[in-house]
Amino acid sequence: MEEKKMTEKESLELVSRMIQATRQNLVKGSGNYFLVYGYTALVLSIAIYALFYVTGNTLWSIGWFLMFLPMSVIAFRKKKNKPLVVTYTDGMVKKVWQVIGSLFSLTIFVMLVLMFIAGKCDFVLMLPLSLLYAGIGTAITGLVIKESCLVYGSFVGFVFAVYMLMSYTLNGGTEMIWNLYFGLSLTVMMVVPGHVLNNKIEKL
Amino acid sequence: MRELDPLLHSQLRLAIMSLLLSVEEADFVYLKEKTEATAGNLSVQLEKLDTAGYIQVTKEFVGKKTRTSCRITDTGKKALEDYIDALREYINL
Numbered sequence: 626m627e628e629k630k631m632t633e634k635e636s637l638e639l640v641s642r643m644i645q646a647t648r649q650n651l652v653k654g655s656g657n658y659f660l661v662y663g664y665t666a667l668v669l670s671i672a673i674y675a676l677f678y679v680t681g682n683t684l685w686s687i688g689w690f691l692m693f694l695p696m697s698v699i700a701f702r703k704k705k706n707k708p709l710v711v712t713y714t715d716g717m718v719k720k721v722w723q724v725i726g727s728l729f730s731l732t733i734f735v736m737l738v739l740m741f742i743a744g745k746c747d748f749v750l751m752l753p754l755s756l757l758y759a760g761i762g763t764a765i766t767g768l769v770i771k772e773s774c775l776v777y778g779s780f781v782g783f784v785f786a787v788y789m790l791m792s793y794t795l796n797g798g799t800e801m802i803w804n805l806y807f808g809l810s811l812t813v814m815m816v817v818p819g820h821v822l823n824n825k826i827e828k829l
Numbered sequence: 830m831r832e833l834d835p836l837l838h839s840q841l842r843l844a845i846m847s848l849l850l851s852v853e854e855a856d857f858v859y860l861k862e863k864t865e866a867t868a869g870n871l872s873v874q875l876e877k878l879d880t881a882g883y884i885q886v887t888k889e890f891v892g893k894k895t896r897t898s899c900r901i902t903d904t905g906k907k908a909l910e911d912y913i914d915a916l917r918e919y920i921n922l
Contacts, residue, residue, distance in 0.1 A: 631838070631840055631843075633833075633916045633919040633920045634920055636838065636843060636916055637913070637916050637917075637920070639840065639843055639844055639847065640843065640847040640909075640913060641847075642847075643843075643844050643847035643848045643851075643863065643864075644847055644848075644850065644851045646848065646863050647848055647851040647852050647863075648851075704891075705891070705892060707856070707891055707896060707898075708856075709855070709856040709858055709859035709862075710852050710854070710855045710856060710859045711852060711853040711854040711855075712851070712852045712853065713851075713852065713853055715853070716853045
């Protein structure tokens with residue numbers, strides 16, 4: 626950009642052009658966050674269900690805590706490769722997921738406290754609750770970045786979450802098949818939209 | 830007629846301010862890419878805007894590399910708003 630005398634009209638045009646230049650809020654790899662969480666959930670759901678099926682031990686559900694692993698990997702990579710630009714949309718999406726992350730931590734904390742008080746706890750309940758939390762986060766992200774497959778995908782998670790909670794109250798307990806429902810829901814909610822997002826960005 | 834802010838009535842500085850108005854934070858490389866300015870010229874103009882309090886420049890180490898990030902300040906937003914209002918008056922919008 627060269628320095629030259631601008632007319633008032635040219636100045637306004639420049640302001641408008643520069644603001645327009647920041648409008649593209651999808652950057653390469655935007656779908657990767659969804660892919661990392663979606664695939665981790667899919668692998669864990671199959672592994673945990675298979676381990677339960679073979680051993681009959683429900684304690685394998687503790688493997689779901691491995692879902693926190695991608696969070697640490699992403700946080701480390703983000704620290705190393707900071708983005709070139711942070712738009713207000715990025716800021717808003719980040720805040721939404723911070724709230725969702727706090728909900729996860731708070732739920733686990735409350736469950737642990739109740740476990741110490743009551744002497745028992747069913748951590749499998751985290752599955753429908755996580756679907757609700759992640760579904761809300763995914764749907765809001767989809768609305769903010771105007772990506773409909775994220776919004777519609779999250780509905781599948783909501784349906785499975787409500788089904789699990791209803792079945793819990795009607796049948797009086799959790800079921801190991803929930804692990805597979807969870808994996809399936811996150812595949813529709815995160816893996817599919819993650820690939821769709823990445824494909825769209827490739828074509829831009 | 831209001832006088833146009835001389836600090837903003839420059840092509841590169843106005844481009845920087847307009848870009849920063851629409852984002853929370855931008856890296857030096859991003860600003861260089863969008864404005865197509867040379868690194869030297871961009872540095873000089875960023876320093877002028879920083880000195881005027883229009884933008885906030887943060888330099889940090891990310892690994893072994895230095896990273897310069899910029900964000901617009903409230904003073905900067907107000908100055909740009911006034912500048913655009915003054916432009917509108919000039920061209921009777």
